Amino acid sequence: MSELIKPGDTFLWAPPGTKEDHLWIVLAVVETRFSHQAVMVNLTSARKGVDETTVLHPHEPGMHPFVRLPSCVLYRGIQLVDARSVPKTSRCERVTDELLDRLLKGAHASPWTGRRFKQMIPSR
Numbered sequence: 001m002s003e004l005i006k007p008g009d010t011f012l013w014a015p016p017g018t019k020e021d022h023l024w025i026v027l028a029v030v031e032t033r034f035s036h037q038a039v040m041v042n043l044t045s046a047r048k049g050v051d052e053t054t055v056l057h058p059h060e061p062g063m064h065p066f067v068r069l070p071s072c073v074l075y076r077g078i079q080l081v082d083a084r085s086v087p088k089t090s091r092c093e094r095v096t097d098e099l100l101d102r103l104l105k106g107a108h109a110s111p112w113t114g115r116r117f118k119q120m121i122p123s124r
Contacts, residue, residue, distance in 0.1 A: 005038050005083040008100045010092040023066045025095055028121045036083040039120050046070035054106030062096040076112035
């Protein structure tokens, strides 16, 4: 696997069409001979009407330091991006292996994760 980006890496990023940086977490890397793409999700505040497949709480063991309030993984906003487009300066602390496992299981369980993405994300 290339050293550009790995599952569990996190970084701040504002996708095209948005103004504010959010914490994004790499779930999988899809490499071909000509491309290196990352499948990523971000977090949103836990509130009514948001996908509650994976809810994160700030005081859980191994939680990422950016999680300061109960948060949900926004699987409906999953992105596939060229890993080379992620600036190295925006990288943050990696998630733990245990948290990455929860996020991967959640991606497969969520009704909001598209079939295309489920095929790219490893099952654990």
